Amino acid sequence: MPPPTRPRKRRHPIRAFFVTVFLLLLAWIAVIVAIPLITWTRLSVIDDLPQVRPAEQPGTAILLVGSDSRTDLTAEEKVELATGDADGDRTDTMLIYYAPPTGRPALVSLPRDSYLPIPGYWEDKLNAAYSYGGAPLLIETVEQNTGVQLDGYLEINMLGFSNLVDAVDGVEICPPEAIVDVNSNLDLAPGCQTIDGPTALGYVRMRMADPRGDLGRVERQREIITKVAAKLLRPSTVLNPIRWWDVNSALTTAIRRGSDTTMSDLLAAARSGPQFIRGDAVELTVPIADSDAYTDAGSSVLWDDDLAAQMFAEIAAGDTSGLDRFKQ
Numbered sequence: 001m002p003p004p005t006r007p008r009k010r011r012h013p014i015r016a017f018f019v020t021v022f023l024l025l026l027a028w029i030a031v032i033v034a035i036p037l038i039t040w041t042r043l044s045v046i047d048d049l050p051q052v053r054p055a056e057q058p059g060t061a062i063l064l065v066g067s068d069s070r071t072d073l074t075a076e077e078k079v080e081l082a083t084g085d086a087d088g089d090r091t092d093t094m095l096i097y098y099a100p101p102t103g104r105p106a107l108v109s110l111p112r113d114s115y116l117p118i119p120g121y122w123e124d125k126l127n128a129a130y131s132y133g134g135a136p137l138l139i140e141t142v143e144q145n146t147g148v149q150l151d152g153y154l155e156i157n158m159l160g161f162s163n164l165v166d167a168v169d170g171v172e173i174c175p176p177e178a179i180v181d182v183n184s185n186l187d188l189a190p191g192c193q194t195i196d197g198p199t200a201l202g203y204v205r206m207r208m209a210d211p212r213g214d215l216g217r218v219e220r221q222r223e224i225i226t227k228v229a230a231k232l233l234r235p236s237t238v239l240n241p242i243r244w245w246d247v248n249s250a251l252t253t254a255i256r257r258g259s260d261t262t263m264s265d266l267l268a269a270a271r272s273g274p275q276f277i278r279g280d281a282v283e284l285t286v287p288i289a290d291s292d293a294y295t296d297a298g299s300s301v302l303w304d305d306d307l308a309a310q311m312f313a314e315i316a317a318g319d320t321s322g323l324d325r326f327k328q
Helices: 013-042 075-081 128-146 158-167 197-205 214-232 241-254 263-270 273-278 305-316
Strands: 044-046 060-067 091-099 106-109 115-117 123-125 152-156 171-173 179-181 186-188 193-195 255-258 282-285 288-295 298-303
Touching: 013 241, 060 128, 060 158, 060 263, 091 128, 091 214, 091 263, 106 214, 106 305, 115 128, 115 298, 123 128, 128 152, 128 305, 152 158, 152 263, 158 197, 158 214, 158 241, 171 214, 186 197, 193 197, 197 214, 214 273, 214 282, 214 288, 241 255
Parallel strands: 044 255, 060 152, 106 282
Antiparallel strands: 060 091, 091 106, 115 123, 152 255, 171 193, 179 186, 288 298
């Protein structure tokens, strides 16, 4: 006579429900984490190693660069983005993002028309360094004029910037007066409004219609960078796998990283991201002595050498607590 069979235990429905939820949660977390890792592997890499470097400092310094090269733009894209047909590779935007060991992060604009010594080329405008020697010479020029060693390098092109703004559904600006500028194809009414990628590109590039020229432009660049970063990292973006994938896909086509830039460098800088997004960061332009000086390179921006040296010395020491006093 065969032994009696045991009745099969029925799985408790509540327990099964929580196991399913737990597994789905693990899968969701895995996707959220995997997407930026995939993005990192797909970023274009360029050589960025200068020959001479200053000493390392505490914290993490990243050079953020906006390229105004038209090389990869179609004729239609040039019209849409109002870029014109200038030849060659230059940089339109240069900022140092510095995350100290403790304290507030800093975002420091370096005007493109800054008249500075360029290693091997005497003195010229800062954006000429990229034309002469690409990212390595630009980094060496910035490091030699600031005394700050750059831990990372990120470069975005004009089309990529426009696409990135569109990927976060635009950003809101609130100009107090109308802005009309034929050169950047801008026609903005006063008051708060959400602008798309091409308009945002014109907004950060425009200077002819700005009475403050390059100094007004760098303020708008910091404004848009802050707003795009805030929308990139808000919970509704990061926690939605589809949207998170879309913005990361935009990043892969928009950004190039330096060959010496590691993921740990960017993660170290990202520690202060929440402060930056909350507005608890020091945003300023390098101290200026003359914003419209005539030099061999034409109309140029001259730094206040003493104040700039003091400011960068404090950054090199890892201290951002007193940087507000350098705002102009």
